[in-house]
Amino acid sequence: MAVAHVHKMDATNRRPGGRSAEVLGRVRSSVESLIAERGAESLTIPMLAERAGVQPSSLYRRWGDISSLLNDLATYKLDPDRPLTLTGNLVEDVRSWATEIVAHYSKPENAAMLRAGAASAGTRESDCLRHRRAEAAAILEQARDAGDTTVEDLLNRVTAPIIYRVIFSPWDLGVEFVDGVVTDLARTAR
Amino acid sequence: MAVAHVHKMDATNRRPGGRSAEVLGRVRSSVESLIAERGAESLTIPMLAERAGVQPSSLYRRWGDISSLLNDLATYKLDPDRPLTLTGNLVEDVRSWATEIVAHYSKPENAAMLRAGAASAGTRESDCLRHRRAEAAAILEQARDAGDTTVEDLLNRVTAPIIYRVIFSPWDLGVEFVDGVVTDLARTAR
DNA sequence: TGGCTAATGCAAATATCTTTGCTTTAGACT
DNA sequence: AGTCTAAAGCAAAGATATTTGCATTAGCCA
Numbered sequence: 001m002a003v004a005h006v007h008k009m010d011a012t013n014r015r016p017g018g019r020s021a022e023v024l025g026r027v028r029s030s031v032e033s034l035i036a037e038r039g040a041e042s043l044t045i046p047m048l049a050e051r052a053g054v055q056p057s058s059l060y061r062r063w064g065d066i067s068s069l070l071n072d073l074a075t076y077k078l079d080p081d082r083p084l085t086l087t088g089n090l091v092e093d094v095r096s097w098a099t100e101i102v103a104h105y106s107k108p109e110n111a112a113m114l115r116a117g118a119a120s121a122g123t124r125e126s127d128c129l130r131h132r133r134a135e136a137a138a139i140l141e142q143a144r145d146a147g148d149t150t151v152e153d154l155l156n157r158v159t160a161p162i163i164y165r166v167i168f169s170p171w172d173l174g175v176e177f178v179d180g181v182v183t184d185l186a187r188t189a190r
Numbered sequence: 191m192a193v194a195h196v197h198k199m200d201a202t203n204r205r206p207g208g209r210s211a212e213v214l215g216r217v218r219s220s221v222e223s224l225i226a227e228r229g230a231e232s233l234t235i236p237m238l239a240e241r242a243g244v245q246p247s248s249l250y251r252r253w254g255d256i257s258s259l260l261n262d263l264a265t266y267k268l269d270p271d272r273p274l275t276l277t278g279n280l281v282e283d284v285r286s287w288a289t290e291i292v293a294h295y296s297k298p299e300n301a302a303m304l305r306a307g308a309a310s311a312g313t314r315e316s317d318c319l320r321h322r323r324a325e326a327a328a329i330l331e332q333a334r335d336a337g338d339t340t341v342e343d344l345l346n347r348v349t350a351p352i353i354y355r356v357i358f359s360p361w362d363l364g365v366e367f368v369d370g371v372v373t374d375l376a377r378t379a380r
Numbered sequence: 381t382g383g384c385t386a387a388t389g390c391a392a393a394t395a396t397c398t399t400t401g402c403t404t405t406a407g408a409c410t
Numbered sequence: 411a412g413t414c415t416a417a418a419g420c421a422a423a424g425a426t427a428t429t430t431g432c433a434t435t436a437g438c439c440a
Contacts (some may be wrong), residue, residue, distance in 0.1 A: 020417060041257045041310055058418055060398065063384065067231045085341035093306035107390065109314060118357050120231055122301060126358040156351040156371060158334035167308050167357075168316040181346060209436065210387060236427060248388055250428065 026052040027059065031073055036109040040070060040116040045126050067120045071110040074127070078104050084135060090143040091186045097139060098178045101132075105166040106173065115167055132159045149189045157185050217249065218241040221263055226299040230260060230306040244250050257310045264307040264317070274325060280333040281376045285331060288348050288368045292324075295356040296363065305357055322349045339379045348377050 030051040034043055048054050049056040063069035078101070086093050105111045117128060136154040140146050161181050165173045220242040224233055235256050239246040253259035268291070276283050295301045307318060326344040330336050351371050355363045 023418075036200070038249070039310075042255075044397070052273065055419055056340050056397080057420080059400080061417080065398095066233075068376070095280075115309050115312055121230075121304050122305055122360050123229065129354075129358040152370070155354070157347070160350040160354035161346040164345070164353055165317075168311050168319040170312050184346070213388075234427070246427080247390085247429080251387080256429095324386055 012054075013121070022081070023052070023054050026054060027069075028073055031070070031113075032109045035112040035116070040112050040119075043070075045069070067116070070113065070116040070119045073100060074113040078110070078131065084138060086139060086142040086175055088142050088144045089190075090145050090147075090149065091182060093139050093143065094154065094158060094185065095178065095182045098162065098182055098185070099175065101159070102103060102173060102175070104179050105162070105170070111170050112168050114163070118167060147189060153185075153189065157181060157189075211346070213244050213352070213372045216244060217259075218263055221260070221303075222299045225302040225306075230302050233260075235259075247309070257306070260306040260345060264303040268321065274328055276329060276332040278285065278334045278374075280329070280334050280335050280379070281372060283329050283333065284344065284348060284375060285368065285372045288324060288352065288372055289365070291352055292363060292365070292368050294339065295360070298360070300353070301356050301360050304353070308357060318353070319345075337379060343379065344375075347371060347379075 027048065030048055030081060034048060034051055043066060045059050046056045048066075049059055049068075058071065063072060084093070101134075105114060114128065117126070121128075133151060133155060136151045136159070139154065140149065140151060143149075158181055162173070162177070165177065219240065221237055222231075224238060224241055233256060235249050236246045238256075238259075239249055249259065253262060262303045274283070274287065295304060304318065307316070311318075323341060323345060326349070329344065330339065330341060333339075348371055352363070352367070356365065
């Protein structure tokens with residue numbers, strides 16, 4: 001069979017399932033546990049490989065270095081495709097959205113992943129920022145009472161304060177914090 | 191002279207001047223230039239030592255590792271003791287404060303330092319957060335028309351949005367951004 | 381001025397990380 | 411079932427980073 005079909009080596013030829021997925025899963029949970037234990041600063045590929053029961057060379061070939069790996073895995077941490085339950089009431093929807101974000105980053109390993117992602121942000125467009133922007137847009141889309149509130153407003157008034165605390169002072173982040181920013185938004189947005 | 195004065199080995203016995211200061215200065219500017227050139231991710235102690243014309247072992251002994259070093263140097267980047275010229279007019283003072291912060295972090299090396307600091311934040315209290323908080327307090331202290339605006343308000347409405355962009359999308363940060371947050375603050379704070 | 385000593389310089393020894401060539405495994409397609 | 415091949419395993423070589431003991435330098439204090 002000389003001239004077989006010339007398969008283009010496109011994404012459909014990849015094999016995301018099977019052994020790759022197995023490795024990915026093991027790496028993912030190993031990253032979480034290691035980061036929770038010792039932070040992201042001293043995390044190395046060999047260390048991670050050992051915990052995951054995988055060859056370091058596999059990780060090097062797949063991600064190149066630890067910061068790419070962390071950045072890649074951090075992307076999927078707060079599922080961008082998760083359903084937002086929207087009622088059409090701006091304040092109410094923003095509140096549950098913010099609560100969800102805070103709950104997510106209240107887990108130390110998730111906060112650590114965000115910080116790790118932050119370290120390598122600034123060059124490429126950040127997934128954290130992009131996803132939050134998309135969600136903010138979806139909320140405004142559905143809102144019956146959005147007034148002249150913009151996506152930027154939601155990022156500035158809700159996401160930014162939360163993320164700022166997640167990074168720099170995770171300990172004073174809780175439901176009451178969500179309450180503060182949302183109440184403040186409700187008081188002034190129209 | 192058998193039993194000499196028993197000097198306590200406290201901070202007064204340190205020698206921050208002279209050769210140490212020389213090394214510190216060289217390291218500091220080397221960090222900046224290297225970070226501006228290649229980002230903080232791949233920065234290593236030997237690399238830095240070579241650029242600074244200093245022995246790696248000196249840096250290891252003084253800081254232990256690269257992230258401690260970066261975190262330490264980042265502290266002094268936006269001088270916490272710089273004079274804030276306060277007029278007593280809240281909006282005006284906030285505007286110049288915000289402008290100063292944006293100007294500072296518009297330099298890529300300063301933004302990179304912040305990200306590097308962010309990576310190791312979350313355990314100790316962050317200097318970035320502490321200094322901004324102190325400045326916000328000073329502004330409110332002087333303001334004749336602060337109303338019921340709080341330090342937290344200024345952090346949430348001004349600092350957080352700026353820092354969020356510095357970290358995740360430095361390219362869309364400029365005077366017009368300052369304008370946006372300050373105008374928004376002026377419109378709703380009372 | 382002269383001793384005292386923190387901090388650095390230097391260099392060798394280790395420890396770790398990273399790359400690379402080759403082999404093996406196991407999905408995917410016929 | 412059989413073939414093809416992306417991805418993983420393995421192991422050795424190479425490159426870097428880190429530690430450590432000893433020598434030297436230069437502030438500091440008497």
